[in-house]
Amino acid sequence: MTDKPFSHDEDNRFSARVGRYARTSVSMANIAATLAGGKLSNNPDDKQVRAQDVKKILGSLRGPLMKVAQLLATIPEALPPEYAQELAQLQSNAPPMGWPFVRRRMVTELGANWQSNFTDFSKSAVAAASLGQVHKATLASGETLACKLQYPDMASVIAADVSQLTLLLSLFEKYDKSVNTTLVIEEITQRLNEELDYKREAVNTRLYGDMLAKEKAVHVPTIHDELSTGRLLTSQWMDGKPILSFKDATIEQRNEIALNLFRAWYVPFYHYGVIHGDPHLGNYSIREDNSINLLDYGCIRIFPPEFVKGVIDLYSGLSNDDRDLIVHAFETWGFTGLSNEIIDTLTLWARFLYGPLLENKKRIIGKAKGGIYGRELAREVHHKLREHGGITIPREFVFMDRAALGLGSVFIHLQAEINWHELFHSLIQDFSLEKLAARQNALLAKYNLTR
Numbered sequence: 001m002t003d004k005p006f007s008h009d010e011d012n013r014f015s016a017r018v019g020r021y022a023r024t025s026v027s028m029a030n031i032a033a034t035l036a037g038g039k040l041s042n043n044p045d046d047k048q049v050r051a052q053d054v055k056k057i058l059g060s061l062r063g064p065l066m067k068v069a070q071l072l073a074t075i076p077e078a079l080p081p082e083y084a085q086e087l088a089q090l091q092s093n094a095p096p097m098g099w100p101f102v103r104r105r106m107v108t109e110l111g112a113n114w115q116s117n118f119t120d121f122s123k124s125a126v127a128a129a130s131l132g133q134v135h136k137a138t139l140a141s142g143e144t145l146a147c148k149l150q151y152p153d154m155a156s157v158i159a160a161d162v163s164q165l166t167l168l169l170s171l172f173e174k175y176d177k178s179v180n181t182t183l184v185i186e187e188i189t190q191r192l193n194e195e196l197d198y199k200r201e202a203v204n205t206r207l208y209g210d211m212l213a214k215e216k217a218v219h220v221p222t223i224h225d226e227l228s229t230g231r232l233l234t235s236q237w238m239d240g241k242p243i244l245s246f247k248d249a250t251i252e253q254r255n256e257i258a259l260n261l262f263r264a265w266y267v268p269f270y271h272y273g274v275i276h277g278d279p280h281l282g283n284y285s286i287r288e289d290n291s292i293n294l295l296d297y298g299c300i301r302i303f304p305p306e307f308v309k310g311v312i313d314l315y316s317g318l319s320n321d322d323r324d325l326i327v328h329a330f331e332t333w334g335f336t337g338l339s340n341e342i343i344d345t346l347t348l349w350a351r352f353l354y355g356p357l358l359e360n361k362k363r364i365i366g367k368a369k370g371g372i373y374g375r376e377l378a379r380e381v382h383h384k385l386r387e388h389g390g391i392t393i394p395r396e397f398v399f400m401d402r403a404a405l406g407l408g409s410v411f412i413h414l415q416a417e418i419n420w421h422e423l424f425h426s427l428i429q430d431f432s433l434e435k436l437a438a439r440q441n442a443l444l445a446k447y448n449l450t451r
Helices: 014-039 044-059 063-072 081-087 099-110 154-175 182-195 198-211 251-272 305-319 323-333 340-358 375-387 397-414 420-428 433-447
Strands: 132-138 144-150 232-236 274-276 284-286 292-294 300-302
Touching: 099 144, 099 232, 154 182, 182 397, 198 232, 198 251, 198 274, 198 300, 198 433, 251 274, 251 284, 251 292, 251 397, 251 420, 251 433, 274 397, 305 323, 305 340, 305 433, 323 340, 340 375, 340 397, 340 420
Parallel strands: none
Antiparallel strands: 132 144, 144 232, 274 300, 284 292
């Protein structure tokens, strides 16, 4: 990797922040007016219309703020159900940078002769997202590469958008006090800032290469350091088909894909305490042999070993109707001040998430009504939390919940029929807090990472 230093401050320009504030502040004012109007009506249809209005306003902004709104929609406790349903439909794709702009950016990252590194470099982006875009390139050796180039001023955009995100959530909480999202904002802010550092993503990619080395059905791309910087990440190109193109495949094929996807996410979690925080459909593809290409390592979450044990403790508590163990698991995750009513409400949601693991039989995950996995129960949970005084969502809970719901939605698309109970037990049968801590500490030291 080149020695070009990475610094958030370098791109975090005052003028860029002011420009972004100007574009978003008007939108926030419109959302505030929309929410204020919604408070005057308890008509579900009226609330749905206002939720659609908020989606349109956020959708026009693009960038990280829209991405975060989409993320929040996957945390059923965080938003009123009508808004979660609409925001889940947001698309985080951004208009790609044109070729003249890309060329200037590549000169900045690799120097004036940057094109001499490649025999071919696509002038058009093959993919564009909220923080950057991907170009396909070829080396003289014939190897095909994926070059992910970050948009300019993204640190400034994130700084502005996080400020506006805080305002947005405070508006929701003004009219709906079921959830305190202060820690959610802190967690999302840290993850977004980490995503800006492509050197860190290169390290994360190698970390996953180690953790999944024995998983022959999961593929992690290799990184080309000499063609990477803090804002340009060049990696192996991996061919594969979109997962939704397999919705009509045979049940055997769909089951194999689901199994491989489950292991791609949860072997790192249960064996090393690490999870890929973005189960977006574009972050994996399927090879001809049904194995998985796992992509985009900008957003990963490293958990304390005790958190992982809490996940297993909650499973055991639900299996054995052990209320004390269930409460212990919630507290291990960071929930505090739990009343009996709040415990019952959280347990209701936990039984939904753990349902496929608790039944020792082949089954589909469930159905995604209205496009959202768990939509109806989320509505009930949100209502009960509001009724009983609300909760503060712990930081570490955010991306764990997101992964579970995101993957659940994919499994529903595939209508995979698997004994999830057996699959889960195959991952935790030799679980030991001490062994997990030792494995995790060794990896963190190797890659100079911290939790």
